[in-house]
Amino acid sequence: MNTNWTMHEDRLFPADPGTRGIARRLYAEVKDLPIVSPHGHTDPRWYAEDVRFPDPAVLFLIPDHYVFRMLHSQGVPLEALGVPRVDGGRTEADPRAIWRLFAENYHLLRGTPSRMWLEHVFLHVFGIEERLEAANAESFYDRLAARLSLPEFRCRALYERYNIEVIATTDSPLDSLEHHKAVLDSGWKGRVVPTFRPDPCVDPDFEGFAANVASLGQLTGEDAGSWKGYLRALAARREFFKSLGATATDHGHPSAATADLDASECERLFHKALRGTATPAEAELFRAQMLTEMVRMSLDDGLVIQIHPGSFRNHSLDIHTRFGRDKGADIPSRTDFVHALKPMLDRFGHERGLTVILFTLDESAYSRELAPLAGVYPVLRLGPAWWFHDSPEGMMRYRRMVTETAGFYNTVGFNDDTRAFLSIPARHDVARRVDCSFLADMVATHRLDEDEAVLLARELAYSLAKKAYRL
Template identity: 70%
Template sequence: MNPLIHPDRLFPPDPATRAVARSLFAEVEHLPIVSPHGHTDPRWYAQNAPFPDPAQLFVVPDHYVFRMLYSRGVPLEALGVPRVDGGAVETDGRAIWRLFCGHYHLFRGTPTRMWLDHAFATLFGFEEPLSRDNADATYDRIAQALTTEAFRPRALFERFRIETIATTEGALDDLAHHRAIRDSGWTGRVITTYRPDAVVDPEFEGFADNLVRFGEITRCDIGTFAGYLEAHRVRRAFFREHGATATDHGHPSAATADLSPVEAERLYARVRNGGAGPQEAELFRAQMLTEMARLSLEDGMVMQIHPGSWRNHNAPLFARFGRDKGADIPRATDYVGALKPLLDRFGNERDLTIILFTLDETAYSRELAPLAGHYPALRLGPPWWFFDSPEGMRRFREATTETAGIYNTVGFNDDTRAFPSIPARHDVARRVDCAWLATLVTSHRLAEDEAREVAIDLAYRLPKEAYKL
């Protein structure tokens, strides 16, 4: 037994319930990983180059890691996080690793600690937590492993038993890395996801220039709203050619709208010309969620809505380092009122799948579960981001199952940029679901053979079905 990863971790302490959880987990532990939504870099799989060093693998790209360190006064420059202006940051991987190890105690009790310990134990055989004292030894051990073929991205992909992984690219991305993967002959399935925020959100940096580029690459007349929507059709088709089965929308709120053609055209003209204020920007985003649902009904792509994050809340940090640097903060989110215009138009469509996520847990039992438990088009995404944790997963099941059931959810997706954490995240989700199912069995609410089937559904079948994989 490796002391970093106890075999009964996350299982109930009650012996009878723990025994059932062990039995259920044995059914799903080695199932292939389906990762239908995430943010790993397709360049890794296309080029299959060695990862540069331990710091570049575990610290520099992972906002879960550097967010915690920053909160305790560690500058992002010292962690090697690139600056927008190209200014000086630490480039010595060993120095970054020593700083990380010296602060490893900050992650005690967090999901990040579980994910990291799992990776260190299963990939490198570590048996004790990182610390200032073992920083150099652990760095050398990982660095040496990264020079071998077994630790190239494609080899790890296969070692992790990944059946399918989806990355996320913006509407203006040329998808060159996805083409390279496809043309290489490698059999690993890496697909893209259409994320149009840069050409949908008037408050996105560079929006006006983005629209111009959008028209250029699609050869559509974006001077009209109809031409702009046609540009989205063209790009969505391009993404589908590269494997995409889903779109993703990271809006500040879940607001939707259903404007008349004349109103939509007038609003688009103000947005395109840079004359839209905050309220008009919100209305345009709202209208575009409804338009994206219409397009999904046309082309069959699954629609994901990730609302409720005040992104880049730390303005000075955003100015220095840009997006996705750990300064995104959850906020209260309305769904019942916000989604009604969209649902009035498309909520009853059985051929449409809209997967809803939330950073506002108070909405689960009050809004999201009742909505998904009624509208055929809606499904509930798994606990996301700040709630991608054992406690968050358990609360999700308890708050939603009584109203939405199990089969209006979509299993688990890891939503990660940190490649080595993928097996750990799926391991945690499978353990938590098996522990929860075991309590249903031992409280005589579910037969064990049914619980076994549900465990497999949650770990494997539901994400494949929901994301059309």
């Protein structure tokens, strides 16, 4: 029996009592600040239609690759977790069966951030004071399902209860943004802004690249088959995104490579990419050039550039073949920034009014490359610990490795990077606790005065994200 189970109010604070006391005081200053979520992957339709979220399995498990990946890694077939197959073949359809399987394997999440996020939601959003286990799987499911049917669990009600001030989605350049429009037109006070993620139209290796470029031309009335028309079309879509509230772009290239080629070379690469005859090196060079082009366009339209490099996408042939893209099998790889970014920085590194936010999955770059680069170039800022590192230990390593060289003000606070809407406050809460713990340690070891730590805690939890993303 584990009733009356709860999460400790001091969780994630340093164990030393003196330092913990400081962390508590700092956290009290930030825990109720509004949530600014400048980079995420929730579905804009949810806000437009004020959806009621579906059953617990569909809500918590099937779309959360942090969770089903861990179970899969220990031998649970993805089919048994209800992950849809590419070929439409049979997968488990009973949400209760999926939930039971999850509860039986819940121990696999011990020590992971997923576990902490889930428990935060179960306890603080659904009010269930138990730890999930096989024995209470059914009653857990029932209680979750019952609450999900209540009006206060609809999307807009949760947005308000969560004290979200603004949330960004991530969208294809070909997206109609109809849901963002619908939110704007609805008169609802929530702020849901799109983010321009042009990978489908700027990465020659993206599925359907040529067709995507053709669609881009149709959408904008530009001759997207010519290099100049293509650039105009992209600029037009950026303007369209901006007209619906976008303040940023996002780029998920395999590397951080940038280039600064002359127009004829660009033209040549573009046509090879369109014809599908670009070599891997040419495709990489084209992506590199397009990063620089995106930065150049930001000089005109003011969109903030986010670069998320270094993920080997869809590493598992088996998962990719049977379940498709984006099923938790993306693996980080070594990432160079120092040489990769130089062409872009040579051209734009000292521009006024330009912001380029760098993320990494290669922690060895934090202190060696990223903090030094952000510590010198005015256009650069460092995004928070991302993806495999958006965890208590990962976020602490990030602060410990970047602060002394880049300071606090070359970082951009926290973003949740999630499609798991229900867990957004849980994720921000973890980040706020970790940052307060880091600051508390600096105060306890007399590297920072406590009045400064209070100011910084508020910057890290709220202000820096608003400022960096121009929200």
